[in-house]
Amino acid sequence: MITSNSMPISTVDGKQPRIIPTSELIDRLATEMRETGDRELPLSFYVEQVKRKLANENAANDDKVNEKTGPAVATSSVFACWALPEQG
Numbered sequence: 887m888i889t890s891n892s893m894p895i896s897t898v899d900g901k902q903p904r905i906i907p908t909s910e911l912i913d914r915l916a917t918e919m920r921e922t923g924d925r926e927l928p929l930s931f932y933v934e935q936v937k938r939k940l941a942n943e944n945a946a947n948d949d950k951v952n953e954k955t956g957p958a959v960a961t962s963s964v965f966a967c968w969a970l971p972e973q974g
Contacts, residue, residue, distance in 0.1 A: 912936050 906914075916932035923932070 912940075 912933055913929075915936045916929055919935060920927070920929060920932045
């Protein structure tokens, strides 16, 4: 018997998975991050951290992101200053 990919997959309890609104998801992630981090910092700090992390992940998953293959210009110039002897 051949299975069809067009058949819907039923959930165990018959309920559809609940979609969490973005703000609620960010608040949950920030709360978890705060519990494992410094509890003296305000929740708003962790909310911003979660937003930054999600933005970076979205950018990394974007096909249009140009990946640099070589070192940054500042990195190579710092290395050159450190590695090359001073000419006097």
